[in-house]
Amino acid sequence: SHPPFLIFCMFISTDLLEEYFLQEYLRHFYGYQPKAERQKRTTKMREMQQYFGLPPSGELTKETLAVMKKPRCGLSDVEHVGETVRWKKKRISYRLEIIRLTSVVSIVTKVFRRAWKLWSNVTPLKFRNRNMEVADIDIFFYNHNDGSPFDGRGGVLAHAFMPGLHIGGDVHFDSDEDWSLNSTGINLFAVAIHEFGHALGLSHSSDPGAIMYPAYNFDPNYEPQLSFDDVKNIQKLYDRHVNLFMWRKHPEFDEMRVSLISSLWPETVPANLDAVYENTWENVVFVFVSGNQYWMLRQLKLEEGFPRSISTLGFPSRIKSVDAALHFRDEGYTLFFTGDECWRYVRS
Known part of the structure; x- marks a missing residue:
């Protein structure tokens, strides 16, 4: 006959598992020391909640646990005070x-x-x-x-x-x-x-x-x-690059959006912009760069036949560049500013 054997079963409650998860999360990402007093853990808990825009109650709420369980980076959220660390070469x-x-x-x-x-x-x-x-x-x-x-x-x-x-x-x-x-x-x-x-x-x-x-x-x-x-x-x-951003207001957006210029249109369009305006009815963007040329993009893709000279818009030959542009969608016209002059343009 087989010798008798025993089976040990141990059930761990959900509360204990969540408590362990909380302790390990705060230890790894917020420098919490498990042997420290409970008040210290509450402080670390509030620090984490404030970081993620949660009410800093210091308690393990459902919202807090949901954020903690999101996939994430393994580095700490606590920024170490000290010398700035960067590469010394380009x-x-x-x-x-x-x-x-x-x-x-x-x-x-x-x-x-x-x-x-x-x-x-x-x-x-x-x-x-x-x-x-x-x-x-x-x-x-x-x-x-x-x-x-x-x-x-x-x-x-x-x-x-x-x-x-x-x-x-x-x-x-x-x-x-x-x-x-x-x-x-x-x-x-x-x-x-x-x-x-x-x-x-x-x-x-x-x-x-x-x-x-x-x-x-x-x-x-x-x-x-x-x-x-x-x-x-x-x-x-590292060193700063200037003229990187543009701000875009679009009817589909609830708020003004800031974007890298290089992310919005093809690399064939230069990034040294003088002016840009968007006609949302036609879903086209007109880009004016340093000099007398402009580009037209439809759905942010370059149209054939561009760039063109700004003279094709009706500017006299003495106008060499556009400083700014302001489009009025409902009225159907655009204002161009060149030096101390303002020009009204209606696209046919």
Whole structure:
């Protein structure tokens, strides 16, 4: 006969699991020490709630728990006070170390190239893929051994290290995540932009519209772009580029939107703008750049036959440029300002 055996069953309540999750979340992202007194934990809880725009009750509400359970970056939300960390050079190399994704190397490489370009568009930095050579930044897809192991699908998606020697600047993506190029899984492009921001020296931002917001905030209706907050912060670390932004008011928008000029139309249209106006009835945008030429875009795509001389709009030859433009949609005309003159234009 078989010897008798015992089965031990242990049931852990949902409350205990949530308590443990809360403790680990605050420890990892807000510097909470579990052995500290409860008042200290309440303070850390309020700090987290304020960071994410929640009522700072210090209690584990349903809304607070929902935010905590969102997929996110593995770096702390607490900014460390001290010397600013950044790269001391303008040309930075990176290398992609793929462990389990060898079949999609070319696709991932293109995604990363696009992500780096967003940062190079607003700084003097240039990024180069070094393939198998030694690089400043190593990028990995795997569960690594650097003291911060990943947690499977969901939870922590990736993390990065601030600029520096050896592991400094390296970026690690959790290989267990359902990475994708669209909205079916975790959007690799959006997460890469965020982590590359850390690799350049940026901390997290409490602005939900910022790429550097710690929680995964991908909206499939919009292409991920740097926000005004992202650009402002990266330009504190590196030299500033001027004339990067435009503000757009559109009937479909509830509020004025700020965008990078380079993100709204093709690269063939110069970014050194003098004036822009949008005719929302016809869904066309007229772009005037330094000099006497203008471009027309329909649905933000360049129309054939452009650029053209501003003389085709009826300006006399003595007018060499347009300083500003103001379109009146309901009245159906546009005002052009050139020096101390104002011109009224009706598009036929």
